[in-house]
Amino acid sequence: MPTIGSLDELAGILADRSGLYVRWSMGPAADLPAPASRDELTGIELPGLSANPLDVEPWWGDRPLPTWAARRLYDYSHLPRVKDRRVRPWLLHGRECGRGPDNEPLVADVEPLGWIGAEVIEEALGEVARHNDSWGSLDRRR
Template identity: 60%
Template sequence: MSASADLPVVHTLAGLAALVERHRGLYVRWSHGPGTDLGTTSSTDELTGVPMPGLSANPLDVEEWWEDRSVELWVARRLYDYAHLPHEKGPGVRPWALGGRERGRGPDNEPLVVDVEPLCWIDSGVIEEARAEVARQEAEWGPLRRSGR
């Protein structure tokens, strides 16, 4: 898929979880999208300005320690952690799913991904579903204190 191609949109948490169940090596990136990002295929460390060897992204693969818990809940947890980024990074920043190869790690230990294959946009309704799902777990998990959320 080219960087300028229109991506399909996943509209539900269940739909994104199904994608994660079908494919390994998926990531979510919060940005203006592949049309902007794939021109350089490099992120920049915001603190130092140093270019990094790939796009910073967050893995969606379910870890073994999650055991038999819901994939949907796993994906909700992964989205919840970074749902503040559109507010911090400004208008037009939204999440999209991608495949690729990890080339290194960024300063927050996030994967730096190359050979990026854009898969889909993640609708804002999915983020709201993720927030609600995590909120439902608070009695069992404890409070997840995140500033600005």
């Protein structure tokens, strides 16, 4: 699977295609043989992979796509620290088939598109830090 190497590259993909999500996990090889997530609190199997939408919302207007992508990646960039250091973000196309207990999309018919490189996450963290005064507190270090 290819690796996306910059926020600009990811933004270009977002500009060209809809139905895109980022999933933080061990990757498609681990997820796709039995494509279901599990609610960590109750242990209930969910009918799809939990993922975060990357499609740009209309209210974003003509603001920069790299900033949108950075904000979306930042939200879960803490997962490798709190879950498992092998957890990595990957880009996928899929069909939303429900919502999980945290209101996250559950995705079926998954097409893996690429790993999101560590350098992209570093760029995203920098982009969020650049805007932090105007965005308020987005502390995900815990």
